[in-house]
Amino acid sequence: MPEFISPEMQDLRSRVESLLVELTELEITEMDNVNLRKAAIAKSKEYGVFQLTQPIEFGGSGAGPLALTIARESVAAANSSMGGFVLGPDPGFLRNLTGEKKATYLDPVMQGEKRWSFAFTEPSGASAPEKQTYAIRDRDDLIITGSKSFVTGGATADFFAVFVNVEEFDGVTGGPAMVLVDSNLSGVEITRSFRSLEGGSHVELDLDQVRVSNNLTVGDIGEGMPRAMSNIGEERLQISASACGMGIWTIKHITDRLNAAHRSGTRLSDREGVRLRYADMRIDLYAARSALYRTARLAESGEDVVNEAAATKVLCTEMIGRIVDTAVQLAGGQALIEGEALEQMYRRVRSLRFAGGASDILRLSIARGIFDFNSGRV
Numbered sequence: 001m002p003e004f005i006s007p008e009m010q011d012l013r014s015r016v017e018s019l020l021v022e023l024t025e026l027e028i029t030e031m032d033n034v035n036l037r038k039a040a041i042a043k044s045k046e047y048g049v050f051q052l053t054q055p056i057e058f059g060g061s062g063a064g065p066l067a068l069t070i071a072r073e074s075v076a077a078a079n080s081s082m083g084g085f086v087l088g089p090d091p092g093f094l095r096n097l098t099g100e101k102k103a104t105y106l107d108p109v110m111q112g113e114k115r116w117s118f119a120f121t122e123p124s125g126a127s128a129p130e131k132q133t134y135a136i137r138d139r140d141d142l143i144i145t146g147s148k149s150f151v152t153g154g155a156t157a158d159f160f161a162v163f164v165n166v167e168e169f170d171g172v173t174g175g176p177a178m179v180l181v182d183s184n185l186s187g188v189e190i191t192r193s194f195r196s197l198e199g200g201s202h203v204e205l206d207l208d209q210v211r212v213s214n215n216l217t218v219g220d221i222g223e224g225m226p227r228a229m230s231n232i233g234e235e236r237l238q239i240s241a242s243a244c245g246m247g248i249w250t251i252k253h254i255t256d257r258l259n260a261a262h263r264s265g266t267r268l269s270d271r272e273g274v275r276l277r278y279a280d281m282r283i284d285l286y287a288a289r290s291a292l293y294r295t296a297r298l299a300e301s302g303e304d305v306v307n308e309a310a311a312t313k314v315l316c317t318e319m320i321g322r323i324v325d326t327a328v329q330l331a332g333g334q335a336l337i338e339g340e341a342l343e344q345m346y347r348r349v350r351s352l353r354f355a356g357g358a359s360d361i362l363r364l365s366i367a368r369g370i371f372d373f374n375s376g377r378v
């Protein structure tokens with residue numbers, strides 16, 4: 001446990017841990033998946049955990065970055081398939097919607113009645129800017145054409161937040177914009193559904209002259225990039241917290257395995273070479289958790305952590321890649337049998353170095369922060 005966290009935060013960590021123990025017991029009952037999910041959400045609400053991600057105006061507790069970090073790390077450290085039900089939907093970058101847009105998009109998302117997906121990444125063939133998703137103006141409408149290559153949860157989304165370049169027209173300035181696009185509109189087509197290594201489901205999306213009102217932008221036309229990225233620091237901190245939680249689980253798991261009897265007659269934990277590898281894992285996790293909690297505390301005190309969240313995400317996601325790889329090596333070939341806990345962990349961690357920004361792109365952005373904006377801490 002990180003030192004000097006307040007008694008309230010320690011209590012939160014204990015509550016999340018107890019909740020996960022209860023949910024793991026629920027999982028072994030004969031309940032079907034729908035009822036299991038409902039029961040898990042009800043139990044999480046009872047523990048006051050589900051509400052952490054939700055703003056107070058939506059009946060949540062509006063937890064800050066430190067509490068969310070502790071909760072997400074503890075959920076991941078339990079490595080339970082019930083972990084995905086524990087935290088409620090959070091508003092993400094839709095949080096500042098007002099009026100009709102709030103009523104039609106944000107409110108139903110927060111009440112669990114609508115789902116949405118983030119459609120940002122372009123297909124790799126669309127390298128030329130003119131081939132990227134664009135919109136032309138037609139009176140009060142935008143007509144959107146293009147495609148998106150990696151839209152998580154897109155198959156069940158009621159609407160997409162789509163990043164488009166609005167073309168300049170008749171003297172009216174264009175620019176990047178985030179546009180809300182209902183999935184049932186004419187011209188919206190899912191062209192491919194696929195799963196990634198960690199088990200997530202995603203789609204490729206085609207937009208063929210899709211007509212939407214130009215009111216349906218998140219922020220103004222021209223503000224697309226800052227809007228799309230407005231939640232990115234938080235998202236990177238979330239991913240980092242999950243990576244550290246997975247690291248805690250992995251180290252506990254491999255410690256038990258190394259302490260168990262081995263066919264050689266000597267526990268693997270008694271071999272010096274194994275101890276060196278094992279110590280490296282602990283050093284890696286210690287450094288990553290130190291960065292995670294420093295960044296969470298800076299964010300909690302209202303500091304801008306754009307560079308620190310990027311650095312933390314690179315550190316934590318690369319750390320978990322190394323740790324799981326070493327754990328597999330020390331556990332031996334049995335660890336790679338399909339369905340084994342480490343085999344599953346190995347699959348889950350790889351995507352973390354892409355989602356929320358590929359590692360090298362984040363490195364570039366950290367360097368840019370200091371060289372171009374004189375911003376960022378060490």
Ligand SMILES: Cc1cc2nc3c(=O)[nH]c(=O)nc-3n(C[C@H](O)[C@H](O)[C@H](O)COP(=O)(O)OP(=O)(O)OC[C@H]3O[C@@H](n4cnc5c(N)ncnc54)[C@H](O)[C@@H]3O)c2cc1C
Pocket residue numbers: 117118119120121122124150151152196200351354355356357358359360361364
């Ligand atoms: C599990 C998962 C979920 C995802 N969910 C979503 C989602 O919901 N919505 C969405 O829009 N996207 C999503 N993505 C896509 C994700 O955002 C992208 O994979 C990521 O941003 C990298 O983009 P890319 O895959 O197109 O790689 P590319 O941009 O083609 O880059 C490939 C590699 O090239 C190198 N590279 C690229 N550009 C540079 C540069 N300028 N300088 C140096 N090196 C460079 C880097 O090593 C990089 O990793 C998801 C991805 C994963 C794995």
